[in-house]
Amino acid sequence: MRASCSISVPRYGPRASLLPPAEKLGYRLVVDLYPKQKPAPVKTVKQVLPGEPRPVVIAIDAGHGGEDPGALGATGSHEKNITLQVARELKRQIDREPGMSAILTRDGDYYVKREDRYRKAREARADLFVSIHADACPGSCETARGSSVWVLSTRGASSEAARRLADRENRADLIGGVSLDDKEDSLAAVLLDLQQGATMDASNAVAEHVLVALRQIGPTHRRQVERANFVVLRSPDVPSILVETAFISNPAEEKRLKDPSHREKLAAAIVDGARNYFRMMPPQGTWFAANADKFRPSRHVVGRGETLAIIAERHGVTPGKLRSANKLASDSLRVGDVLDIPAG
Numbered sequence: 185m186r187a188s189c190s191i192s193v194p195r196y197g198p199r200a201s202l203l204p205p206a207e208k209l210g211y212r213l214v215v216d217l218y219p220k221q222k223p224a225p226v227k228t229v230k231q232v233l234p235g236e237p238r239p240v241v242i243a244i245d246a247g248h249g250g251e252d253p254g255a256l257g258a259t260g261s262h263e264k265n266i267t268l269q270v271a272r273e274l275k276r277q278i279d280r281e282p283g284m285s286a287i288l289t290r291d292g293d294y295y296v297k298r299e300d301r302y303r304k305a306r307e308a309r310a311d312l313f314v315s316i317h318a319d320a321c322p323g324s325c326e327t328a329r330g331s332s333v334w335v336l337s338t339r340g341a342s343s344e345a346a347r348r349l350a351d352r353e354n355r356a357d358l359i360g361g362v363s364l365d366d367k368e369d370s371l372a373a374v375l376l377d378l379q380q381g382a383t384m385d386a387s388n389a390v391a392e393h394v395l396v397a398l399r400q401i402g403p404t405h406r407r408q409v410e411r412a413n414f415v416v417l418r419s420p421d422v423p424s425i426l427v428e429t430a431f432i433s434n435p436a437e438e439k440r441l442k443d444p445s446h447r448e449k450l451a452a453a454i455v456d457g458a459r460n461y462f463r464m465m466p467p468q469g470t471w472f473a474a475n476a477d478k479f480r481p482s483r484h485v486v487g488r489g490e491t492l493a494i495i496a497e498r499h500g501v502t503p504g505k506l507r508s509a510n511k512l513a514s515d516s517l518r519v520g521d522v523l524d525i526p527a528g
């Protein structure tokens with residue numbers, strides 16, 4: 185919703201909200217004026233000397249912000265504030281990791297357009313884009329719980345609930361006055377599809393790793409990475425995932441999201457997943473590529489189309505060794521299964 189003011193208030197930004205009927209009053213449209221926060225410039229990533237391997241760069245995207253509050257929590261928290269707190273904690277942890285560096289696409293309570301979120305990631309030459317959100321289940325499903333990890337699907341959502349969630353998250357672009365399908369003719373859509381193929385494979389792989397890491401800190405909403413057409417993930421050149429940290433509409437989960445120690449665990453799980461991914465698939469010229477021989481992955485998350493033989497070959501072990509290390513009765517694997525990788 186956009187509010188218009190007839191008076192000039194250059195230093196203040198309007199925020200409109202619809203209040204439900206109370207006592208004799210019907211629905212009320214309330215326009216609040218808040219001091220406008222200046223968007224902070226994108227912080228530069230860790231400096232490297234010429235010839236030295238560069239760190240991988242992770243662009244952390246705190247969902248919503250400013251006039252777009254996102255979902256409303258069970259006791260009134262706004263998603264935009266939770267996402268920013270998680271994003272800042274994630275940046276703090278990434279920056280202290282060897283070979284990793286992070287930037288924030290938003291570092292305050294202001295609205296950032298989708299294109300600007302991408303632009304900041306691209307300017308920082310990000311290797312990964314992680315959009316942080318908090319889910320809500322409107323209506324009577326306040327027991328819905330658990331985090332989930334999403335990747336883009338341009339061909340359809342993994343469920344009806346997935347489609348509804350994407351609709352809700354995508355609405356942010358309408359709040360900012362930009363049409364979702366702005367300038368998107370069919371040719372552009374086809375080109376985007378082609379370019380996205382490789383990026384989507386990488387997105388899938390990193391999403392699987394992050395989901396496995398999140399499972400270590402509590403039950404996830406679903407066992408598998410989910411797919412829907414999130415516009416914020418439609419970057420053709422940067423692998424992108426969206427993490428719904430928890431259900432803000434569930435009072436117990438809202439409380440946990442407000443707890444700094446839980447946010448620390450959440451961020452640590454995302455770092456863990458990203459670290460595992462970069463160890464397995466280090467981008468060229470990075471610290472991870474330079475140290476590849478030190479990192480023998482100890483586990484593998486089964487991705488789509490992977491067979492026992494393919495996984496064994498990739499890790500330089502025989503299928504038999506892989507089978508016995510994981511006590512597998514048959515060679516059939518399910519996407520998302522975690523395999524221990526024995527020494528080669």
Ligand SMILES: [Zn+2]
Pocket residue numbers: 247248254255263316317318353
């Ligand atoms: Zn959101």
